[in-house]
Each structure stands twice: as C-alpha cells, then as structure tokens.
Amino acid sequence: MSLLEGKRALIVGVASNRSIAYGIAQAMRREGADLAFTYQNDKLRGRVEKFAAELGSDITVPCDVSSDSEIQKVFEHLKDHWDHFDILIHSVAFAPREQLEGAYLDSVTREGFLMAHEISSYSFTALAGAARSMMQGRQGAMLTLSYIGAVRAMPNYNVMGVAKASLEANVRYMASDLGPEGIRVNAISAGPIRTLAASGIKGLRGFLSHVEEVSPLRRNVTTGEVGNVAAFLCSDFASAVTGEITYVDCGYSTVGAT
Ligand code: NAD
Ligand code: 0WE
Numbered sequence: 360m361s362l363l364e365g366k367r368a369l370i371v372g373v374a375s376n377r378s379i380a381y382g383i384a385q386a387m388r389r390e391g392a393d394l395a396f397t398y399q400n401d402k403l404r405g406r407v408e409k410f411a412a413e414l415g416s417d418i419t420v421p422c423d424v425s426s427d428s429e430i431q432k433v434f435e436h437l438k439d440h441w442d443h444f445d446i447l448i449h450s451v452a453f454a455p456r457e458q459l460e461g462a463y464l465d466s467v468t469r470e471g472f473l474m475a476h477e478i479s480s481y482s483f484t485a486l487a488g489a490a491r492s493m494m495q496g497r498q499g500a501m502l503t504l505s506y507i508g509a510v511r512a513m514p515n516y517n518v519m520g521v522a523k524a525s526l527e528a529n530v531r532y533m534a535s536d537l538g539p540e541g542i543r544v545n546a547i548s549a550g551p552i553r554t555l556a557a558s559g560i561k562g563l564r565g566f567l568s569h570v571e572e573v574s575p576l577r578r579n580v581t582t583g584e585v586g587n588v589a590a591f592l593c594s595d596f597a598s599a600v601t602g603e604i605t606y607v608d609c610g611y612s613t614v615g616a617t
Contacts, residue, residue: 369446369448371396374399378450383502384448385414397419400423430489443496447501449486449501458475491540499542502544508520545600549608550579567579580609
C-alpha cells in the first residue's frame with residue numbers, strides 16, 4: 360500500500376525542479392496522492408503547469424501570498440475540481456535581498472522585517488484559514504518549511520531567522536486550533552539546499568561545506584529526502600504527530616563540537 364493513496368494535496372511554493380516543494384510533490388505523487396499547485400506569478404506559470412502535468416495534475420492556480428483576494432480565489436478555483444482535500448504544503452519565504460547580508464542590526468529595517476514576516480510566516484496562517492473549511496472531516500495535515508536559523512543566530516540569515524521563529528510558533532498555535540478538527544500542523548526544518556531561494560546567497564557554499572564537515576552523516580540533505588519525510592508527516596502513519604518541528608538535516612542540529 361502507498362502512504363498517501365486517496366489523499367489530495369495542494370502544494371504552494373514550486374519555482375523550479377530544485378524547489379523543496381518539487382521534491383515534496385514528487386514524493387507525494389509516488390505515494391499515490393493527487394496534486395494541485397499554485398504559482399507565484401505569470402513568470403512561473405508555464406513552468407509550474409509543466410511540472411504539474413508531469414506529476415499527473417492539471418490543477419494550477421495563481422497565488423501571490425501577499426494578496427488576501429488571491430488566497431481566497433485559490434480555494435474558489437480548487438472547488439471547481441475538488442470538494443475537499445487533505446494536505447496543504449507551504450514552502451514559501453521571502454525577505455528583501457539586502458536584509459540577508461552583513462550584521463543583523465546593520466541590515467534590518469522596519470520594511471524588511473514586516474515583509475519577511477508577512478511572506479514567510481503570516482502567509483501560512485492566511486492559507487490555513489482559507490483552506491480550513493475544505494479540510495474538515497478528514498485526517499488532514501498542513502506542513503511548512505523552516506530552517507535552523509529560527510533557533511540559532513546564523514550569519515547573514517538575519518531577519519529571516521526571526522521570521523522562521525515566528526513561523527515555528529505559528530505551527531504550534533495553528534496545531535492547537537486545528538487539532539480538535541482532526542487537522543495536524545507540522546514543520547520540517549531542512550538543512551541548506553541549493554535552490555533558487557538559496558542561489559546568490561553570500562556564503563551559501565560555506566554553509567553547505569560546514570554541514571558536510573560536521574553533520575553526523577557528513578553530507579547535505581536532498582529535496583528528495585525532505586520530500587520523503589514530508590510524505591510521512593502528512594500520512595496517517597504520523598496521526599499522533601502535531602505541532603512539531605522535525606529536523607531533516609543529516610543530524611547537523613544535534614551536534615556541538617566534532
Ligand atoms: P524556492 O525558491 O524553490 O522556493 C521558494 C518559493 O517561495 C518559490 O516558489 C517562490 O515562488 C515562493 N514565493 C516567494 N514569495 C512569494 C509570494 N509573495 N507569493 C507566493 N509565493 C512566493 O526555494 P526553496 O529553498 O525550495 O524554499 C522553500 C522553503 O524552504 C522556504 O520556506 C525556505 O525558507 C525553506 N528552506 C529552504 C532551505 C534551503 O537551504 N534551500 C533550507 C531550509 C528551509
Ligand atoms: O530560507 C532560506 C532562504 C529564504 C530567502 C531567500 C531569498 C533570496 C532572494 C528569503 N528571501 C530571499 N530574498 C531574495 O531576494 N534558506 C534557508 C536558504 C538560505 O538563505 C540564507 C542562508 C540559507 C541556508 C541566507 C543567508 C545565509 C544562509
């Protein structure tokens with residue numbers, strides 16, 4: 360039996376075949392789920408439609424998560440295809456580029472702080488609120504992506520770390536609200552991966568080689584490995600797991616000096 364047979368998943372955050380959301384979509388499809396996708400803007404539309412088709416889906420909907428009306432429309436559109444669904448994947452983050460360089464206090468601004476929190480944390484709340492009614496009466500699951508910068512100060516990650524701390528708290532509050540409705544809410548804290556969001560980040564290479572040197576598994580994690588854990592956490596095998604942050608980082612977060 361496949362892990363996600365008979366489940367329907369909405370995936371928010373595919374931008375390329377390197378996206379963590381793409382690794383999650385592949386794993387979920389392999390495990391028998393039916394998929395739907397959103398794309399941020401027209402620039403990404405064609406690409407996401409192609410990925411969707413490859414993964415057996417013809418449901419693609421625009422959604423810039425900074426817009427309440429676009430978020431509402433996603434679920435109106437989804438209702439044309441599905442009367443309910445089971446899984447919501449949130450794999451979205453953004454801070455203005457100049458916030459992710461240099462010392463935290465030198466780079467952070469009111470505007471950058473608000474933008475990082477809005478796109479990277481509040482958007483999960485907003486999507487969950489809009490998805491909620493279509494996820495009733497099933498063993499539903501929501502999942503977002505975090506990073507260790509939420510709980511440890513990492514060079515250059517800066518305000519994104521503060522926004523990820525907000526996102527992780529969001530997971531706990533949402534899990535508390537939605538648990539009585541049978542909906543679980545969790546996060547995966549992934550190790551660094553060279554995706555679009557990570558390309559051009561100063562010092563990413565250093566982060567990747569540090570993990571290779573000190574993590575117990577002495578290597579970096581892949582989007583496929585994040586996808587496998589995502590499939591498990593959103594499956595009924597994880598039916599008693601909610602409000603949790605699961606590290607998928609080759610053990611990096613568990614060691615001190617090596
Ligand atoms: P990615 O660039 O492939 O994905 C980021 C996604 O965010 C893109 O699909 C982009 O369209 C979307 N996005 C940004 N602003 C948006 C907006 N206003 N509206 C709608 N969508 C918007 O990069 P990724 O690394 O796969 O990132 C996915 C998630 O994983 C993020 O939350 C990121 O913080 C997290 N994460 C990444 C790493 C890493 O090292 N790559 C590690 C841990 C966690
Ligand atoms: O969460 C992230 C990256 C999120 C991100 C990336 C960008 C790049 C383009 C958010 N906003 C933007 N804004 C842009 O203009 N990661 C976990 C990957 C990442 O980002 C870092 C890292 C790592 C790892 C930034 C600094 C240091 C390490």
